[in-house]
Amino acid sequence: MIKILVVDDQNLVRQKLQTVFTTQSDFEIVGMVENGFQALEYLKTKNPDIALVDLEMPEMNGLTLTQIISQSSPQTQIIILSSCDDHNSINDAIQAGARGYLLKSTSESEIIDTVRYVQRGYFQLGPGLFEKLLFNLIDQDQVASGQLETLDDKYSYYVNSLKQEIELKTQTTHGQLTKEIESQVKNLQVKFKEGLEAFQQQVTNQLKHGLDDLINKFCQKQQNNLNQTLEEQAIINHQLFATKLLIKKLEKQITILRYGLIAIFFCYFLEKITILCYVLKKF
Template sequence: MIKILIVDDQNFTRQALQAILEAESDFEIIGKATSGSEALVQMEQKETDIVIVDLEMPEMDGLTVTKIINQRFPDTRVIILSSHDDKANINAAVEAGARGYLLKSTSTQEIADTIRAVERGYFQLGPGLFEKLLSHLIQEKEAAATNLSQLENKYAQSMVSLEEKIIARNDAQRQELYEEIELQISSLKQDFRDGLENFQYQVSNQLQNGIEAASIKFNNSTPNLQEIDLQIDNRNLEQQRYINTLFAGSKQAIQKLETQLNQMRYFVGIAVLVFIAVIMLLLY
């Protein structure tokens, strides 16, 4: 036997449901309650399988009663009885824990079939309610699809804009880096030229000082012209060798500096290309 409790504040509804359900051989009406609080008291005293609850009651509405029953009597299943067939009330009943939702205009046989289905563990909606709920779901799905399409378009536009900004920013940063490298190269070249000119000036001064010293020594003594010429030639040869050695070292330093600068340009270019490739991979 399926033990049923009827909860409705309208006496006519209670009496009508009792007469309908008592005609079924596998149903037993264990009680009737005029309010949610009265129904909870009766459930404490009697084992109950199914509770049929009116959605609108003054003291405690059907949704509140349903939530309390699910918390305190988890083995008891609730069927909401209502005059409203809108999506909001159906969803609210489902969220409250109801296992069935029937309209008060539902036929006797459909009420009995719903009770048996809910007792077996199924969720049951009254005739026409599933189609109406499904229609709402389809409309919501179409609206969601439209919103999703709009979001996808906005996302695509945002990604294109972001990609353009990243490329422009990378180009600007790369140009700025190249300009900084060129400036450093120009500065190094200028420093080298200044150092070379200073070196040439010092060498010229040393040569001039040597010539003046030789001239003074020649004037203050009886010179051996051949020996003096030989000394001057030897000194000039030594100075020339010294200058050649310094110029050779300077040339090697310049070549080494240019090689390092070319390597720096190459590695900077590689780093920029790798950075752009990583950005593109992250975007796609």
């Protein structure tokens, strides 16, 4: 079922459309209003598939209503029904978002077919309107071609005039331009020389500072290494001294042990001799 909203300020037109649409079993007129504000109020609660909108209405014209509906209710397809057949009205309606454009003099069958085609997603123009737009485009193309030819002639004239003016100015200002260029070249040479000297001085200073820093770091590192070497030497000397003391202590202990062994051996020898003498006395 195709739900249709009719928006027209003429009651006679609304009644005619109602008579036409009621003959179709798949059409349902869900609303009939006489101006754009009533249509917008209606669309706040209803979602018709098709809105037939008059182009010229008081309070709000059909173009403004078409723009608002296209933005706020894009599911509703708009067909303009107007008495205006000029190409400006048709183009404005299409740009506003209309999907169809019919004249009020269109036959009932054409209106019915247009509603069905637009509801299916097609774009429809009433009989003779497409040809009118086409002829208008052809006329505009011819006018544009004539304007382009005029512009081309003007362009050629201006280009030739400009060439002549440039040649004249070139002859009169060639010497001045040469002197000016020579002066600029000399200035550039002077600035380049000054900049080069300044750059060389800057590089020299940076190298000098870099070498000084490198020497200072090297000397500091050598001093650190020397201090570290002295500390290591002191540690080694201390260890050697401790080792010598330990050796002397061991030598003393060995000497005492040697004397002890000699004493033990001597005592043992005396004991053996004593025993031998005692045995000899008995015999």
